[in-house]
Structure formats: C-alpha cells, structure tokens
Amino acid sequence: MDNLNLNQHISHQFNEDLEHLRTQFLEMGGLVEEQVTDAVRAIETADGSLAEKVRRTESEIDRRELELDRQCMMVLARRQPAASDLRLVLMVIRATADLERIGDEANKVAKMAIALNEDGVSPRGYVELRHIASGVLKLVNLALDAFARFDVDSAKIVVRDDSLVDQEYRTAIRELVTYMMEDPRSISRVMNIMWALRALERIGDHARNIAEHVIYLVHGMDVRHMPFKELEEQIEKRNGNKK
Amino acid sequence: MQQTLEQKPPVSPKVSAPPMAPTFSIPEPAQMPVSADYKTVGVPLVENAKFAMRDVNVFYGEKQAVFNVNLDIGENEVIAMIGPSGCGKSTFLRCLNRMNDTIDICRVTGSIQLDGEEIYASKMDVVPLRARVGMVFQKPNPFPKSIYENVAYGPKIHGLASRRVDLDEIVETSLRRAGLWEEVKDRLDAPGTGLSGGQQQRLCIARTIAVSPEVILMDEPCSALDPIATAKIEELIAELSQNYTIAIVTHSMQQAARVSHRTAYFHLGKLIEVNDTQKVFTTPDHALTEAYITGRFG
Numbered sequence: 001m002d003n004l005n006l007n008q009h010i011s012h013q014f015n016e017d018l019e020h021l022r023t024q025f026l027e028m029g030g031l032v033e034e035q036v037t038d039a040v041r042a043i044e045t046a047d048g049s050l051a052e053k054v055r056r057t058e059s060e061i062d063r064r065e066l067e068l069d070r071q072c073m074m075v076l077a078r079r080q081p082a083a084s085d086l087r088l089v090l091m092v093i094r095a096t097a098d099l100e101r102i103g104d105e106a107n108k109v110a111k112m113a114i115a116l117n118e119d120g121v122s123p124r125g126y127v128e129l130r131h132i133a134s135g136v137l138k139l140v141n142l143a144l145d146a147f148a149r150f151d152v153d154s155a156k157i158v159v160r161d162d163s164l165v166d167q168e169y170r171t172a173i174r175e176l177v178t179y180m181m182e183d184p185r186s187i188s189r190v191m192n193i194m195w196a197l198r199a200l201e202r203i204g205d206h207a208r209n210i211a212e213h214v215i216y217l218v219h220g221m222d223v224r225h226m227p228f229k230e231l232e233e234q235i236e237k238r239n240g241n242k243k
Numbered sequence: 244m245q246q247t248l249e250q251k252p253p254v255s256p257k258v259s260a261p262p263m264a265p266t267f268s269i270p271e272p273a274q275m276p277v278s279a280d281y282k283t284v285g286v287p288l289v290e291n292a293k294f295a296m297r298d299v300n301v302f303y304g305e306k307q308a309v310f311n312v313n314l315d316i317g318e319n320e321v322i323a324m325i326g327p328s329g330c331g332k333s334t335f336l337r338c339l340n341r342m343n344d345t346i347d348i349c350r351v352t353g354s355i356q357l358d359g360e361e362i363y364a365s366k367m368d369v370v371p372l373r374a375r376v377g378m379v380f381q382k383p384n385p386f387p388k389s390i391y392e393n394v395a396y397g398p399k400i401h402g403l404a405s406r407r408v409d410l411d412e413i414v415e416t417s418l419r420r421a422g423l424w425e426e427v428k429d430r431l432d433a434p435g436t437g438l439s440g441g442q443q444q445r446l447c448i449a450r451t452i453a454v455s456p457e458v459i460l461m462d463e464p465c466s467a468l469d470p471i472a473t474a475k476i477e478e479l480i481a482e483l484s485q486n487y488t489i490a491i492v493t494h495s496m497q498q499a500a501r502v503s504h505r506t507a508y509f510h511l512g513k514l515i516e517v518n519d520t521q522k523v524f525t526t527p528d529h530a531l532t533e534a535y536i537t538g539r540f541g
Contacts, residue, residue: 009538080497082524082536220526 017075018088024071025092025099028064029144032099032106035061036140036203039109040133043196044126048117054110061103068096084217091217095147098206098213102140105199105206112196116189123186124179125193128172129200135165136200139207146214152235155218158211160228162204169201281310284528285518286505289317293458293488294339299353301334301343308334312353312514314507316458321480321489323503323520325496327535330509332492336460339490340376341369357458374401377456381463383443385435385450390427393435393446394418397454413453421449422479441472448479452487459483461491465498477502496536500524508532 009015035054042051072093075081081089116122139158146154176194180187215223215231219238223231292315301309309331316322324332334343341362343349355362362372374397385393394414397403404410414431418424423445427438435446444464451459461480465473480489480502493499499506499520506523508516508531516529527533534540 007539010540011538014538082496082500083527083533085537086525 011079014079017071017079018081018085021068021071021075021088021092024064024068025096026144026148028061028068028096028099029140029147031057031064032061032102033137033140033144035103035106036109036133036137036200039106039113040129040137040200042110042113043116043193044130046113046117046121048114051110051113051117055107058103058107061100065096065100068092072096087217087220091147091213095210095213098209102203102206105203108199109196112192112199115192119189119192122189122193123183124190125172125176125197128168128175129193129197132165132168132172132197132200135161135168136204136207139165139204139211143207143210143214146211147217150214150218152215152218155211155214156232156235159208159215159223159231162208163228165204166201169197172197279310281513281515283313283514283517285516285522287314287507287514287517289315289320291318292316293318293320293358294490295354295356295359296338297354297356299335299338299351299355301331301338302348302350302352303346304348308512309338310512314514314517316488316490317505319484319486319488320505321484321491321503323499323506324490324492324509325494325499325506325535326509326515327540328494331512332507332509333462335509336462336490336492339458339460340373340378342378344369371401374454375456376458376460377451377454378460378462379444379447379451379464382467383440383447385438385443385446387434387436389432390418390435390438390446391431394449394453397450401454403454417449417453418446420452420479420483421445422475422482423449439472441468441475444468444472444476445479448476452483456487458488458490461489461493463492463494466494473498496524508535510535 009018035057038050039054041047042054072089075089079085139161142154143158145151146158173194176190176197180190209224212223215221215235219235221234221238223234226234294314294316296312296314299309299312299314300307312335324336326332337343338351338355339357339362343351351363357372357376361367386396388396391414394417395410398410398413404413415424415428418427423442426442427433427446435443438446444467448459448464465476468476477498480491483489484504491499491503503520505517506520507514508523508527508529510531516523516527516532518528522528523532524536527536
C-alpha cells in the first residue's frame with residue numbers, strides 16, 4: 001500500500017489524455033476570458049479594430065470547442081472512464097458548451113461596439129456597463145480558477161455572486177428605460193448598450209453553470225437549478241458525512 | 244464619450260499553460276490505509292436478504308484471507324465483487340456454498356445464513372446446499388460426457404427426475420434458459436467438450452440451473468471467453484436475475500458495471516465499500532474504490 005501513488009493511473013497515456021483535456025479546457029477558458037475583456041474594452045474605448053479582432057477570434061473558439069468535444073469522445077470510447085475521471089469528462093463536455101456560448105456573447109458585445117461606432121455613442125449606460133463587466137469577468141475568472149484547482153469554495157462564490165450581477169443588470173435596465181422615455185431620440189443608441197448588458201448578464205449565467213459543473217466534478221452532486229441556500233446546505237451536509 | 248479602462252480588470256488570461264498540480268489529483272482525501280477494525284462504507288445490509296453474512300473471517304492456516312465481512316445479498320439481486328488480485332473476493336464467494344471445505348487448512352468463522360439457516364452448522368448437509376447454491380467457474384469444465392448427460396446429471400443424482408420425459412424437459416428448459424438450445428438441439432449426444440469455449444460456459448450454466456438452485460455463484464465466468472460469448476453470458480445473467488440470486492466475482496470492472504445491481508469492493512481481505520453499482524461507478528464513497536475503478540492501481 002505504502003508506495004502506491006494513487007494520483008497516477010497505471011496507464012500513462014490515460015493520465016496524459018485527461019491532463020490534456022484539462023489543459024485544453026483552461027486554454028480555451030483563457031481565450032474566452034480575453035474575448036470578453038476585449039469586447040468590453042472595445043465598447044468603452046470605441047475601438048472598432050479591437051471589436052473586429054474579437055469577431056475574428058470567435059472562429060478559433062468554435063474550433064477549440066469541436067476539438068475538445070472530439071477528445072472527450074475519444075476518452076469515453078477508448079478508456080471507459082469511471083468515477084472522478086468520468087465526472088471530469090462529463091464536466092468538460094458540458095462546460096465547453098458554456099465556454100463557447102460565452103464566446104458567442106462576447107461576439108455580440110463586439111457587434112454592439114461596432115454598432116455604437118456607426119450610430120454614435122450612447123448618452124448613458126457606460127458606467128453600468130463597466131460595473132457589470134468587471135463583475136462578470138470576475139465570475140468567469142473565478143469559475144475557471146475553481147476548475148483549475150478543483151475548488152468548491154470558489155465555485156460557490158460564483159454561484160452566489162451571479163445573482164448579484166443579475167440584480168445589477170435589472171437595475172441598470174430600469175435606469176436606461178427611464179432615460180429612453182425622457183429622451184426618445186436616443187433610443188436606438190441606448191438599445192445598443194442594453195444589448196451589450198444583456199450579453200454580459202448571460203455570460204454571468206454561463207460562468208455560474210461552469211461553477212456548478214465544478215461542484216459536480218468534485219463532489220459528484222448535481223446542483224443545477226438549485227437555489228444557493230439549498231446548494232450550501234447540501235454541501236454542508238456532505239462535508240458533515242465525510243467527517 | 245471616450246472613457247478608457249483605467250485599471251485593467253482583475254484578470255490574467257490563461258492562454259499560456261495554466262498553473263496547476265503536476266498530476267490529476269483525486270478530489271476527496273482518503274481514509275487510508277485501512278485499519279484493523281475497518282467498517283465497510285456504503286450499504287452492505289438490505290431488507291430482503293437471501294444470504295446474510297456477519298463477521299465472516301477466513302483463514303488459510305495462520306494466514307487470514309478475509310477480515311470481518313458483514314454483507315447481505317438480497318433476493319433476486321445481482322451483486323458483483325471486484326478488487327485487485329488476492330483481495331479475498333473469490334475466497335469469500337467460495338464460502339457461500341462451502342466450496343472451501345475441500346481445502347484442509349481453510350477455516351471459516353462468523354455467521355453465514357441462507358434464508359436464516361446457518362450453512363456452517365454441523366447438521367447442514369453440503370450436497371443439498373450445493374444444489375441450492377450452484378457455482379460457475381472461471382474455466383468452463385463440462386463433464387467428459389454428452390451435452391445431454393452434462394445437463395441431466397445433476398437432476399438425476401438429486402432425484403429431481405426419474406422418467407426420461409421429465410429429464411428431457413429439464414434438459415431442454417435448462418439449455419433454453421442458458422441460451423444454448425438453438426445451437427445444440429440437433430447434437431445433444433455430441434460430447435460437451437467439443438463445444439466452443441463460450442458454448443461450454445453456457446453449458447455449465449445450463450448444468451447449474453438444471454437442479455433449480457436459488458443462488459448462482461459465478462467466479463469470473465467470462466475471463467476465458469471472447470467478447471461475443473461474454474456478451475451472451477452477460478445477457479443471460481440479466482435474464483436469470485429475474486428468478487435467481489446471483490453473486491459474481493469479476494476482474495472486469497466494466498462487466499461489474501454492466502451486469503450488477505450492487506457492487507462490493509474488496510481490498511486486502513477487507514470489504515471496503517458496498518453500494519448501488521451506479522453510485523460506485525460515478526461517485527464512490529471510498530477513495531480506495533475510486534482509485535481502483537479509475538485504474539490507479541490493481
């Protein structure tokens with residue numbers, strides 16, 4: 001028993017396959033994160049070329065999604081993974097779809113940046129945009145971090161804070177609607193910012209999904225569609241059982 | 244409106260290689276190594292127990308092979324026993340119809356009850372016991388007789404049928420249930436040893452069920468068979484589980500995952516974990532189970 005290294009599979013190749021999945025996923029995550037940052041910056045600085053760059057990189061993310069899917073399928077077919085290995089593969093399959101959607105939403109934000117350049121800047125909404133964007137980026141970053149370190153605590157924070165972002169989004173929308181009623185001429189421009197906000201809010205939801213997948217990966221508990229309070233109780237109960 | 248993003252958001256894109264542990268690590272810390280008074284995790288006991296084992300210890304001379312096993316096997320349940328070589332799973336299985344009696348130095352302590360009856364009691368006769376608890380071995384071992392005789396032998400010596408018509412019927416039903424009838428019905432007089440490996444194994448299963456046992460023990464029934472024959476045996480196990488209680492020892496984890504309702508994991512003579520098969524293969528409770536089924540040792 002003493003000299004067994006339980007962190008390693010007997011099959012080296014299997015180890016490498018799983019390790020590769022993990023690295024590839026994190027790389028895709030890093031790329032997606034950069035896309036969101038760039039798209040937000042493109043709106044804020046009215047930088048059309050940066051927005052174009054985001055739109056070009058989108059295809060790279062799609063390509064990585066297909067590649068990761070292919071690799072997951074290969075591992076399933078060739079290794080019949082079980083337990084934590086199985087959960088890792090399932091998690092990557094699900095979370096890759098979320099990452100790809102985050103990429104799509106970043107693309108939408110970039111599209112709005114271009115629209116704002118063409119229609120003229122919005123009179124309102126930039127403060128809210130920056131605020132929500134920084135919150136959302138933190139969520140995405142934390143969710144990826146939670147995956148990199150199998151860290152349930154970080155994942156829990158993402159699930160919790162996503163609802164704060166949702167709340168801020170609703171407040172921002174209410175404010176912008178009020179403004180549009182006061183100044184109907186600005187509607188089309190303000191709408192562009194609203195679409196971007198909407199995309200950011202969706203990104204937060206996807207980050208939350210990824211965090212939920214991380215909890216599934218580590219604990220084997222499916223916590224999707226579960227209110228945060230219940231989720232916390234379940235994890236608490238589980239930790240209690242373990243001790 | 245030329246707001247610039249003064250402070251870069253608190254993000255460092257991880258496009259380059261991410262900082263992470265050198266290997267993939269098991270998320271849950273382990274309760275290792277297994278101590279002397281280890282208690283099985285999971286659900287070892289059930290309500291409708293056919294077999295009830297309590298504090299079973301098995302010794303070969305001085306050496307202890309099985310430690311304090313508490314386990315129930317439910318009625319019409321398929322239970323799979325898995326674990327690395329030498330973990331005591333086969334030894335344990337052989338206790339269930341007193342197959343270990345044939346080994347002089349083997350000693351069994353504790354209680355093993357079949358339908359509430361102590362099978363190691365001195366008044367228990369092993370011949371009817373082994374008719375009630377049949378066994379299929381790793382290597383197909385048909386008698387050097389005809390296919391018909393192979394199946395008819397048990398019912399004859401146990402006095403289950405005396406007339407030729409009754410015997411014919413038992414042979415046909417048993418072969419049918421074992422999924423072999425269509426392949427051998429025209430050559431029942433041919434020697435059983437002339438069949439292919441997979442057919443021989445199904446013949447042995449037919450021979451086992453011919454005496455209407457209540458429990459069937461299988462000790463790696465497929466390890467000498469090709470994938471197609473294996474699939475047929477597995478199909479048969481699913482079918483048989485409607486009427487029989489089945490305990491199967493297997494080296495193939497995928498097989499355990501496919502055929503069993505519950506899975507028991509043995510390690511160094513201790514029963515580490517028993518749980519629903521689905522749970523064992525997705526979220527096992529014990530880190531040793533996890534390490535074994537994910538192929539980290541064994």
